[in-house]
Amino acid sequence: MESINDTVRHIKVQFVDSDGVNCGDVFRMPSSSNVKTLSNTINKILEKEGPEQSLYSFFITNNVEDEKNEFSGGNAIVTTIENSIMNCDKLKAFYGVNETKENSENCGIETVLRIVYHPQSVFRVRPITRCTSSMPGHKKAVLVAQFSPDGRYLATGSADNTVRFWDLNTQTPEACMENGHKSNVLLLSWSPNGKVLASSSVTGEIIPWSLINGKWSQKTSALIKKNSSAKKLVKSLAWKPLHLDGTCRLLAAAYDDKTITIWDTILCQPKISLSGHIKSVRCMKWGGSNLIYSGGEDCEIRVWRAEDGVLCRSMKPHSHWINSISLNTDYAIRIGAFNPMYESTKTNINNLDAEELQKRALLIYNTARRNGAERMVVCSDDNTLSLWKPEESNKAICGRMTGHQNVVNDVKFSPDGLFIASASFDRSVKIWDGMTGKFLVSLQGHMQEVNLISWSCDSRLLVSCSQDSSIKLWTMAQIRGLLVPIDQLKEDISFKKKITAPNCKRARISHLLEALPGHADSVFALDWSPDGMVVASGGKDGLVRLLVEILVFEDFTVKYNYKIVLTFLTADCRLFFIYL
Structure with a gap:
């Protein structure tokens, strides 16, 4: 199976809060980004510095309507964005990641990855x-x-x-x-x-x-x-x-x-x-x-x-x-x-x-x-x-x-x-x-x-x-x-x-x-x-x-x-x- 990094090194990302509201603009970030990188990014977007910074859980979704209903957990990002997509068949299909390299050369280039963030305790x-x-x-x-x-x-x-x-x-x-x-x-x-x-x-x-x-x-x-x-x-x-x-x-x-x-x-x-x-x-x-x-x-x-x-x-x-x-x-x-x-x-x-x-x-x-x-x-x-x-x-x-x-x-x-x-x-x-x-x-x-x-x-x-x-x-x-x-x-x-x-x-x-x-x-x-x-x-x-x-x-x-x-x-x- 081809890795995302073999075809696309950057992915378009849109952060979304647990109520389905967009946070910041769409931007590109490496598919190898982990939870720590995502936390630092969202803290910068929310303009939180020093003691005000928070830790977050992140979940990938492909359904905007579900976000508006109620936050439900999503497909949790445990290690990196790439691993989370590769471990879920529905996400692979939605973002165009396939078994063969021929079909995956254009995977997810123009698709916006919606990531739900949820604040954790400190x-x-x-x-x-x-x-x-x-x-x-x-x-x-x-x-x-x-x-x-x-x-x-x-x-x-x-x-x-x-x-x-x-x-x-x-x-x-x-x-x-x-x-x-x-x-x-x-x-x-x-x-x-x-x-x-x-x-x-x-x-x-x-x-x-x-x-x-x-x-x-x-x-x-x-x-x-x-x-x-x-x-x-x-x-x-x-x-x-x-x-x-x-x-x-x-x-x-x-x-x-x-x-x-x-x-x-x-x-x-x-x-x-x-x-x-x-x-x-x-x-x-x-x-x-x-x-x-x-x-x-x-x-x-x-x-x-x-x-x-x-x-x-x-x-x-x-x-x-x-x-x-x-x-x-x-x-x-x-x-x-x-x-x-x-x-x-x-x-x-x-x-x-x-x-x-x-x-x-x-x-x-x-x-x-x-x-x-x-x-x-x-x-x-x-x-x-x-x-x-x-x-x-x-x-x-x-x-x-x-x-x-x-x-x-x-x-x-x-x-x-x-x-x-x-x-x-x-x-x-x-x-x-x-x-x-x-x-x-x-x-x-x-x-x-x-x-x-x-x-x-x-x-x-x-x-x-x-x-x-x-x-x-x-x-x-x-x-x-x-x-x-x-x-x-x-x-x-x-x-x-x-x-x-x-x-x-x-x-x-x-x-x-x-x-x-x-x-x-x-x-x-x-x-x-x-x-x-x-x-x-x-x-x-x-x-x-x-x-x-x-x-x-x-x-x-x-x-x-x-x-x-x-x-x-x-x-x-x-x-x-x-x-x-």
Whole structure:
């Protein structure tokens, strides 16, 4: 096969953003140009210099109409432009690259190569080994752990009935809330402005905690609890997004009595009650378009209008319980007005008023949404997943996503929305195309059920925890090139076929970067901080070893002196920090 360089050394190029808008003029560049060369070129076109420069992913497309609909990944440029064209038959045919030299002498000379560019995060990760230190903490199993939106605080809930706050700047315990809950703490949820933490326990009460006069305490003297003699277990918590409410006052709670209640956290009074599920509600999300998405044991997904509680639509694609819901905008909603790309935001964000916070959060949300409808993925006890655009239709984007051999326990969109990761009791983690639902790879390595997964803020890494006491770090470096080509996007969706894990070599490639030891029993809690600096995990019991594989985060353009890199939480009352 003739190489492009044998016939055409330069190709006409037109850069296009993810919304299909042309960037700059058409110009010629070598077919041997790699990702670094393309990044430097687009930064010059966008007039970005020094610390303002960004890194990009690049994708080749031959279909202008698909670009205008929604960015879908395209044919990724992994090495050079030439290799990307030669590895795709449709692109070779479109740009006139053929098997024989006679037919390829004029290949692509007058054809404009459209390259879609997509900005990446500025963080990169590399593994090193270092010792850790430990601190006293919980007396029983750590059941849940969650970082604040700006990554400054870590909150943990335990079977010892307490909520603990940890200051990640000083590596010290901030506070232990012992007089709040009377039973195991199961749920934690930070408000998008990072000022309030809501916690819930087995007995069904919800307690809002806030920092008052430098100390963590209950925000109100009253508890948020239903007026009923029966215990109503809270299954899920979700705050109204910051770009919709700068005061972060409203909190939605899903109960096992088949209802969802929207609470005013200041008055501790219910505002709206949503009823319609015929069995317990297991999971819930408050979307950026002010819609509430819920899934329950009745195998049904419901879409509610938050302002008046009206049911917009319902879907019943699965034959068993809905276990988890994720939106492609989850990361943007979680961080609110906090932008991890700028370190100064950590110190300035708390000084802004509610109106300014709301404006910043709206900008971040719109950037993540990219002028398209929110996408939602759900996982079920029937071993499958399904992908939706619930704002627009009650029809799935694709057929049910099959491949897991056991219950799918957790599912999450990557922060950039290009990937979906699912964790299953079949001991595997599977990666899917976030636009089409197409299966990409299966990550094998855990010896027992996988409980949770969490993405890094740059969408390059994924951590998973398991009943086998291990935490594993996976890389997306090779997987990114497997995204569905943009010229095949409509074809894949239109047939509505089941998207199943193929029996091919690429599905068996190992993408394990590191196996992180430390726990001696099941790991129940896992979270990666929004700023990308810290990973936290909580286990049933056991010790954390002092020598572990850790992560060093370094900025591509500005070197920061990060100190805390990885945090382990265990049930034996110890919190472990890892230092650079």
